[in-house]
Amino acid sequence: MDLKEAKLILAMYRSDGQDALDPIFSEALELAKRDPDLSQWFEQMRSVDLLISEKMEEITPPTDLRDSLLTAHKVIKPAPSNWLKETWAIAAALVLSISGLLYWVYSQSQVDSLNFDSFANYSAGILEPMPGLDFQASSYQELKNYLEKGGWPTFEQLPRGLRGLASLGCKGFHWNGRRVSLICFQPHQGKPLHLFAIEQEAWQDQNIKSEPLFAQFEGWKSASWQNNGMTYLLLRDQPDTSLADFF
Numbered sequence: 001m002d003l004k005e006a007k008l009i010l011a012m013y014r015s016d017g018q019d020a021l022d023p024i025f026s027e028a029l030e031l032a033k034r035d036p037d038l039s040q041w042f043e044q045m046r047s048v049d050l051l052i053s054e055k056m057e058e059i060t061p062p063t064d065l066r067d068s069l070l071t072a073h074k075v076i077k078p079a080p081s082n083w084l085k086e087t088w089a090i091a092a093a094l095v096l097s098i099s100g101l102l103y104w105v106y107s108q109s110q111v112d113s114l115n116f117d118s119f120a121n122y123s124a125g126i127l128e129p130m131p132g133l134d135f136q137a138s139s140y141q142e143l144k145n146y147l148e149k150g151g152w153p154t155f156e157q158l159p160r161g162l163r164g165l166a167s168l169g170c171k172g173f174h175w176n177g178r179r180v181s182l183i184c185f186q187p188h189q190g191k192p193l194h195l196f197a198i199e200q201e202a203w204q205d206q207n208i209k210s211e212p213l214f215a216q217f218e219g220w221k222s223a224s225w226q227n228n229g230m231t232y233l234l235l236r237d238q239p240d241t242s243l244a245d246f247f
Helices: 003-010 023-034 036-058 065-074 082-112 117-125 140-149
Strands: 166-175 178-186 193-198 212-219 220-227 230-236
Touching: 003 023, 003 166, 023 036, 023 082, 023 117, 082 140, 117 166, 117 193, 117 220, 117 230, 140 166, 140 178, 166 230
Parallel strands: none
Antiparallel strands: 166 178, 178 193, 193 230, 212 220, 220 230
């Protein structure tokens, strides 16, 4: 499940917690616990739901509404009464308020979708445990041909240290509506290396350049760089290693 699918499911989650044990929401809720951006978006949605519920409860229909509706057909051109004007005014104000809140939440989700840290965390998350690969081959060229045939992003030039390594397989998936490719390599020693490619150049939270940027988060060593509109991410679950050795 990617973030886009999780948001579609969580958008149906009732703010009073009635759906907490519903298996339909379990995977999306678990993803929200691991992904800070999705968690923030989910809390914003729940806040909007609560505010809408509170506003709806504040609307009190006139006591004579039923009688007025039942007798309305007898009047050819009824003059609008004060209570009807007031009700429409309240409803219009409520719609405008809700529209503004929903637009703000939507704009925030668009900003979150360009968050590189969120992409890196999600990528690391699908590696625990090791995901099922779409195609397995020990030759990198075979994997590249498979990805190109499926329309997935490919790697123009591998980092120096990855060339010649045995490959384990590849996988294509979607993240926030974008296509992502993954190729896994097995070095001569140590744990596998996981190389991601995504068709995205501008990120909200980081200015990624052509030179690799090395970092570490939650036990993962990472290297990120860009080339021709593509962003690449190399991950390895081995804190005592240096990814710089592969460049």
